[in-house]
């Protein structure tokens with residue numbers, strides 16, 4: 001779920017100096033775009049820029065990456081220091097934009113930024129985007145950054161090896177970049193053959209750059225991609241692209257006017273950075289690419305035939321900023337839709353129930369839950385008043401009207417970090433210490449209803465939330481997940497690829513054991529092994545059989561039991577959103593494979609098959 005940001009300045013740098021007072025306009029906008037996407041990745045951040053107007057021998061590509069804590073701040077501090085140091089040492093060049101362009105790193109005409117949440121390979125600096133494929137020919141330099149994950153990285157790697165190449169790494173970003181790079185090289189060669197003899201080698205170079213056809217390169221390179229992706233790339237001479245996968249799994253938005261082309265993973269990010277109304281920002285269609293030629297020509301091109309749109313619903317539930325106009329309403333609606341189950345769980349007893357949320361993402365669905373609770377109470381009040389009729393005194397009416405649901409800020413998050421996207425090895429400890437509670441708002445024997453956006457491994461609840469809430473001595477703790485049960489691995493950009501990690505999966509396996517049906521686990525394993533040699537399209541998701549004997553409610557009850565450790569006194573109940581509720585709340589993001597096991601690409605079926613084999617054989621590794 002990384003974040004991408006691309007800016008192409010469509011006017012000469014002097015224009016921005018004159019209009020906005022600075023030739024660093026592009027760098028400043030990139031900082032905003034990246035900072036506003038810090039929610040998408042904490043493992044690293046990177047930035048690259050290209051200058052169009054410098055002489056051979058001068059640097060025209062600048063790149064900087066960091067995998068430190070707060071990586072966005074880290075790289076921009078460095079960028080700003082480099083810029084201000086050079087400016088201070090050359091104060092006479094304050095208004096000499098041509099000099100600045102030639103001499104100051106990071107100033108440029110084309111920019112690419114990335115915030116990383118790793119899903120392939122480790123978190124070393126080498127794995128931080130943008131990746132760079134260097135060459136001494138400008139048009140053969142390729143810089144790539146993406147929000148993506150390939151299900152068939154191994155196959156793509158083998159294809160490169162078949163070509164006689166020796167990839168230096170097997171992480172998916174390298175594979176993808178080398179795949180695009182291969183077709184770039186191939187095309188450059190054939191363009192050169194076409195112009196050879198008519199021009200000198202020196203004359204041929206800019207002609208090749210002009211003729212480079214990214215549409216053709218992307219068509220050939222992405223033919224065998226299987227995954228979810230919003231992939232951005234720059235060529236050294238100044239062409240650029242952002243391409244989105246045919247199912248529209250990963251998001252990409254853009255805006256263009258005569259000054260700038262900007263692309264980012266989220267719509268409100270572009271709105272805020274460029275002060276734009278929502279309607280001005282467009283969504284890049286699945287299977288399409290936005291291509292910006294160095295000449296300034298920008299077009300949207302179909303690269304692959306779009307498939308049924310299966311945009312990732314987890315983007316709406318958790319990953320994206322809740323400031324997007326539609327996402328805000330969708331999250332609220334998730335809170336509304338889960339309310340009937342809540343009222344049942346508390347037996348309609350609003351008087352002795354405190355409502356709250358687990359910060360931060362769940363805050364918006366909490367407002368939906370809030371409205372639903374108010375509506376419920378208003379209905380009760382109306383009924384009471386109508387039943388009392390004319391016999392009610394003014395005092396009695398105001399007593400009825402004064403009732404309100406008890407909404408309190410119970411849980412506090414002390415770190416401005418997303419624990420979910422924190423690397424596995426340090427996460428447990430972080431989760432255990434990151435939350436605190438407000439004392440004095442829960443009465444002994446109250447119910448606590450606390451909403452979270454999602455329950456994945458259950459670590460946040462088990463290691464922290466349930467324990468600290470129990471200190472307030474409630475009768476019952478009801479944890480509500482605004483998302484359904486996470487039952488299947490993701491393989492398109494969310495690092496949840498191991499079945500055994502999921503609390504819902506562990507609960508189902510436990511139930512199979514308890515009900516004497518564990519044979520199903522072995523049967524599924526045998527079926528998975530058997531179909532391993534099939535091609536991806538023919539693979540059936542047999543993991544569904546693990547859940548089949550049980551209703552979602554039975555699995556939820558088992559999860560509740562598993563999360564209530566011996567030291568917890570309160571009753572614990574976990575309530576999940578229904579799949580139907582999810583689809584009603586987020587109608588345009590029907591990608592739901594982690595909840596339903598229905599994968600939008602064939603590679604996904606292979607991944608779930610492998611994930612089960614990994615679980616059964618005790619291999620603690622990702623299944624792609």
Ligand SMILES: O=P(O)(O)OC[C@H]1O[C@H](OP(=O)(O)OP(=O)(O)O)[C@H](O)[C@@H]1O
Pocket residue numbers: 318358359360361362413417418419420421452453454455456457458459460461
């Ligand atoms: O069941 P688990 O495996 O523990 O994962 C789910 C939790 O992780 C996320 O919190 P995070 O701290 O990332 O983000 P937030 O502050 O944006 O809610 C999410 O909001 C859940 O609270």
Ligand SMILES: NC(=O)CC[C@H](N)C(=O)O
Pocket residue numbers: 001002116117118119120121127146147148149150172173493494
């Ligand atoms: N979440 C992502 O988009 C990750 C991108 C890429 N697969 C990586 O691990 O670097």
